[in-house]
Amino acid sequence: MSSEIAPPVSVDAGDPPAVKIDGVAKSFSGTVALEPVWLKIRRGEFLTLLGPSGCGKTTLLNLIAGFLEADAGELFIGDELVTQVPPHKREIGIVFQNYALFPHMNVAQNVAYGLRTRRVSRAETRQRVREALDLVKLGDFADRRPRQLSGGQQQRVALARALVIRPRVLLLDEPFSALDRNLRTAMQVELKEIQSRLGLTTVFVTHDQSEALSMSDRIAVMSRGRIRQIGSPSEIYDRPQSRFVSTFVGDANLFAADLLGRDAGAASLDVGGTRTSLATYQDECPAPGPVTLVVRPEQCALTAAGEPGTVPATVALSVYQGSYAELYLDCPAAEGGRAMLRVPASEALAAGTTVGIRLPDTGPAVFAREDEGAAA
Amino acid sequence: MKKSLTDHILDCTGRIVIALILAFVLLPFVVVATASLNDSAILSFPPKSISLRWYANVFEYRDFGEGLVNSLKVAAIGAAIAVVAGAGFAYVLDRYDFAFKATLNGILMSSLVIPNFTIGLGLLILSAAAALPRSIWLVVTVHVIIVLPFVVRSVYVSLRNFEKRYEQAAESLGGTPGHVLLTITLPLLMPGLVSGALFAAILSFNEFTASLFVVNQSTQTLPVAMYNYVREYADPTLAAMSVIYVAVVAAALLVVHKIFRLEKVLNVE
Numbered sequence: 001m002s003s004e005i006a007p008p009v010s011v012d013a014g015d016p017p018a019v020k021i022d023g024v025a026k027s028f029s030g031t032v033a034l035e036p037v038w039l040k041i042r043r044g045e046f047l048t049l050l051g052p053s054g055c056g057k058t059t060l061l062n063l064i065a066g067f068l069e070a071d072a073g074e075l076f077i078g079d080e081l082v083t084q085v086p087p088h089k090r091e092i093g094i095v096f097q098n099y100a101l102f103p104h105m106n107v108a109q110n111v112a113y114g115l116r117t118r119r120v121s122r123a124e125t126r127q128r129v130r131e132a133l134d135l136v137k138l139g140d141f142a143d144r145r146p147r148q149l150s151g152g153q154q155q156r157v158a159l160a161r162a163l164v165i166r167p168r169v170l171l172l173d174e175p176f177s178a179l180d181r182n183l184r185t186a187m188q189v190e191l192k193e194i195q196s197r198l199g200l201t202t203v204f205v206t207h208d209q210s211e212a213l214s215m216s217d218r219i220a221v222m223s224r225g226r227i228r229q230i231g232s233p234s235e236i237y238d239r240p241q242s243r244f245v246s247t248f249v250g251d252a253n254l255f256a257a258d259l260l261g262r263d264a265g266a267a268s269l270d271v272g273g274t275r276t277s278l279a280t281y282q283d284e285c286p287a288p289g290p291v292t293l294v295v296r297p298e299q300c301a302l303t304a305a306g307e308p309g310t311v312p313a314t315v316a317l318s319v320y321q322g323s324y325a326e327l328y329l330d331c332p333a334a335e336g337g338r339a340m341l342r343v344p345a346s347e348a349l350a351a352g353t354t355v356g357i358r359l360p361d362t363g364p365a366v367f368a369r370e371d372e373g374a375a376a
Numbered sequence: 377m378k379k380s381l382t383d384h385i386l387d388c389t390g391r392i393v394i395a396l397i398l399a400f401v402l403l404p405f406v407v408v409a410t411a412s413l414n415d416s417a418i419l420s421f422p423p424k425s426i427s428l429r430w431y432a433n434v435f436e437y438r439d440f441g442e443g444l445v446n447s448l449k450v451a452a453i454g455a456a457i458a459v460v461a462g463a464g465f466a467y468v469l470d471r472y473d474f475a476f477k478a479t480l481n482g483i484l485m486s487s488l489v490i491p492n493f494t495i496g497l498g499l500l501i502l503s504a505a506a507a508l509p510r511s512i513w514l515v516v517t518v519h520v521i522i523v524l525p526f527v528v529r530s531v532y533v534s535l536r537n538f539e540k541r542y543e544q545a546a547e548s549l550g551g552t553p554g555h556v557l558l559t560i561t562l563p564l565l566m567p568g569l570v571s572g573a574l575f576a577a578i579l580s581f582n583e584f585t586a587s588l589f590v591v592n593q594s595t596q597t598l599p600v601a602m603y604n605y606v607r608e609y610a611d612p613t614l615a616a617m618s619v620i621y622v623a624v625v626a627a628a629l630l631v632v633h634k635i636f637r638l639e640k641v642l643n644v645e
Binding site for chain 1: 553555
C-alpha cells in the first residue's frame with residue numbers, strides 16, 4: 001500500500017509554502033511519537049491533522065509551535081528555517097483546547113499581551129485590541145475577567161489574542177471539544193469565516209472527523225505517528241487509500257470478500273457467496289485472495305431478500321434519526337457480522353425483516369486483509 | 377428510605393467521636409485560657425476568682441516584649457529567605473532533570489527527619505568553632521533550615537498543578553522566558569508562594585527547641601522567653617501570654633484570609 005507519505009511529495013507550483021515540514025521526527029524516551037513527516041502547508045490553507053489520540057497530531061502541532069524540539073528534520077515557516085528558533089520568535093498564534101486565557105488579566109489585557117511583548121505603542125495597542133475584539137464580536141467585554149465568560153466567549157478571546165499579533169500561522173489544538181454541540185457548530189462557521197476572510201494559514205488538530213470534513217481545505221489523516229493520507233475532504237472521504245482512513249473518516253461497511261481477479265479497473269469479487277464485479281478508484285489493487293471490501297452506507301441500496309447479486313442480511317435494529325433512519329443489519333458477509341444503511345425515515349423496516357444489500361458498480365475500495373493490523 | 381437501627385447507632389457514634397476529637401483539639405487552649413483569668417498567683421484549674429492582672433503583667437515583663445520583637449524579626453526575615461530559596465529549589469526540581477535530583481530533594485527534605493534540637497545543637501557547635509557571634513542571624517539561619525522543606529513542598533505542589541499551557545500561550549505571543557516568568561508564572565504562583573511564606577512564618581514563630589540552643593539574652597525569641605519565665609515563676613502570666621499568642625497568630629491568618637482568601641493560599645480549594 002502506498003499509504004505512507006514519502007519524501008517526494010507533489011510539488012506545489014507558484015508560492016512557497018507557508019510551512020514546510022521536512023522529515024521532522026520526535027520520540028519521547030524511546031517511544032516514537034512521530035515518524036519522519038514531510039508536509040507542505042500552502043499559504044492561506046486550512047489544513048487539518050486528523051487522527052485518534054496518540055497518533056502524533058498534537059506532537060506535530062507542538063513541534064510547529066516550538067514547544068518541542070525535533071529529533072530530526074527541518075521546519076520552515078515561510079522561507080525561514082525555524083527548527084532551532086524558540087517559540088517566542090516564531091510569530092505563531094495558538095488557540096488551545098482549554099483556551100489558556102491568563103486568569104489574572106482581563107480580556108483586553110489578555111489580547112494586548114502579544115502586543116506588549118512586541119513593544120507596540122499604547123495608542124496602537126488600544127486600537128488593535130479593539131479591532132480584534134470587534135472581529136470576534138466581543139467589543140463590550142474588554143473589562144471582564146476570563147472566568148466571567150462562557151466557554152464560547154473564552155474561545156473568542158483566545159482567538160482574538162492569537163490573531164491580534166498577525167501570526168504567520170494559526171494553530172488550533174482541538175479548540176471546539178469543550179463546547180456543546182450547537183455552540184460548536186456556530187463557532188466552527190465563525191472561525192472558518194474569519195480564517196478565509198483574513199487568508200490565514202491554519203493548522204487545525206482534531207480527532208473529530210466531521211469537524212475535519214466540514215472545515216478543511218486539506219486533511220492529513222494520521223495514525224501511529226504517521227500521516228496515512230493527505231487530500232481534500234472529498235478525496236479523503238470518497239477515495240480513502242487504506243482501510244484505516246476509510247473507517248476513521250466517515251461510516252463504512254466492511255465486507256470480507258475474495259478478490260478473484262481484476263480486469264480493466266473492474267474487480268470481480270466473491271462477497272460471502274455473492275459474485276459481483278465493481279470498478280474501484282484505486283490505482284493499485286491487492287493481489288487476488290482474501291480482501292476487505294469497503295462500501296459507504298450511502299453507496300449501498302436495499303432490495304427485497306433473495307434478489308440475485310445482492311448480499312443477504314436481516315434487520316437487527318432501526319434507529320430513528322429524524323429525517324432518516326439507520327438500519328443496523330445482521331449480515332454474515334460483513335466483518336463483525338454487522339452492516340449499516342441509511343434509509344428515509346418512512347422506509348424504515350422492522351427488526352427481523354430479511355433484505356438484500358445491493359453493492360454499487362463503482363465507488364468502493366478493496367484492501368488486502370493484512371492491512372487490518374494497521375488500524376488504530 | 378428508612379434508616380436501619382445499625383445505621384442510626386453508627387451515625388450517633390460517629391458524631392460523638394467527632395465531637396470528642398474536636399473537644400480534645402481545643403481542650404488545651406480552653407484550659408489555658410481559663411487559667412489565665414485566675415486571680416491567684418498559682419497556675420490552677422478551675423480558677424476561684426477572675427482577674428485580668430496577668431494580662432497586664434505580660435505587657436509589663438520586658439523579656440516578653442523583646443522576645444516578641446525578636447520573634448517577629450526572625451519570622452519575617454526567615455520566611456522571606458526561605459520562600460525565595462525554596463521557590464528557587466522547587467522550580468529547579470519541577471522543571472529540570474539532572475544527575476543528583478533525588479539527592480537534592482533528599483537534602484532539602486532532610487530537616488523533616490533531623491530533630492530540631494540536632495539542628496540547633498549543630499549550629500551552636502559550628503558557630504562556636506567558627507567563633508561567630510550569637511547574633512540574630514544565627515537564629516534566622518536555624519529557622520530557615522527548619523522551615524525550608526515546608527516552603528519547597530508548598531511551592532512544588534503549586535508548580536506541579538500549574539497549567540503549563542499558560543506559559544506556552546505567553547511564549548507563542550512573543551514573551552521571552554524571563555518575561556513569561558515575571559508576567560505569567562510568578563503572578564499565578566503567588567498563592568503558593570504566600571502560603572509557603574505564611575507557613576514558614578508561623579512555624580518560625582512557634583519554633584522553640586532549636587532556638588533554645590542558639591539564642592542568648594538579647595536574641596531570645598518569645599517561646600524561649602516564655603520558657604525562661606516559667607522556670608522562675610509559676611503564676612498565670614504564661615497562660616495569659618499563650619492566649620495573646622494564639623490571638624496574634626489567628627489575627628495574622630485573618631488578615632491573610634481577607635487579602636488572599638485562605639482556601640486558595642492553603643491550596644485546599
